[in-house]
Amino acid sequence: MTNDLADTTDGLAFVLYRSAARDGLGKDDLQAILASARERNGQHGITGCLHHEDGLFFQWLEGPAEKIDLVMAMIRKDGRHDQLTVLDDGALNQRRFRDWHMRFSDRNQKSLMDWLAQSDASTVNPGEYTRGIVAFLQALAI
Numbered sequence: 001m002t003n004d005l006a007d008t009t010d011g012l013a014f015v016l017y018r019s020a021a022r023d024g025l026g027k028d029d030l031q032a033i034l035a036s037a038r039e040r041n042g043q044h045g046i047t048g049c050l051h052h053e054d055g056l057f058f059q060w061l062e063g064p065a066e067k068i069d070l071v072m073a074m075i076r077k078d079g080r081h082d083q084l085t086v087l088d089d090g091a092l093n094q095r096r097f098r099d100w101h102m103r104f105s106d107r108n109q110k111s112l113m114d115w116l117a118q119s120d121a122s123t124v125n126p127g128e129y130t131r132g133i134v135a136f137l138q139a140l141a142i
Contacts, residue, residue, distance in 0.1 A: 013065035015089040019057045019081040034104050041101040049103040049137040062095050088130040105140045112136050
């Protein structure tokens with residue numbers, strides 16, 4: 001299958017979600033999640049970033065809207081996490097993680113929780129909170 005990663009507004013969409021990792025999720029589980037996500041995302045023209053910290057996943061996915069819906073349905077069924085909450089979604093003008101089928105980060109690289117606590121994004125305003133998470137994920141890719 002050919003990957004069309006061109007930046008286009010024709011059907012390009014994103015979703016940002018948070019979920020809770022199941023108890024006992026280990027390093028091998030994370031590696032398995034990443035391997036399958038990278039393969040699946042490559043097949044569907046999806047790029048993004050996954051951050052795992054303190055038992056939580058934060059993930060940004062971007063790509064063709066119909067493929068995002070398909071992948072989100074798979075993610076919702078994955079027993080390695082629960083309490084999935086979509087923080088933001090919608091149309092996207094251009095990709096933010098163009099070169100990453102699935103970038104991964106965790107507390108060892110940089111702490112999202114510490115970053116949020118030190119920024120204005122830690123306010124109760126949901127829009128600022130989600131923009132803060134996206135800004136953090138993007139800063140990791142630099």
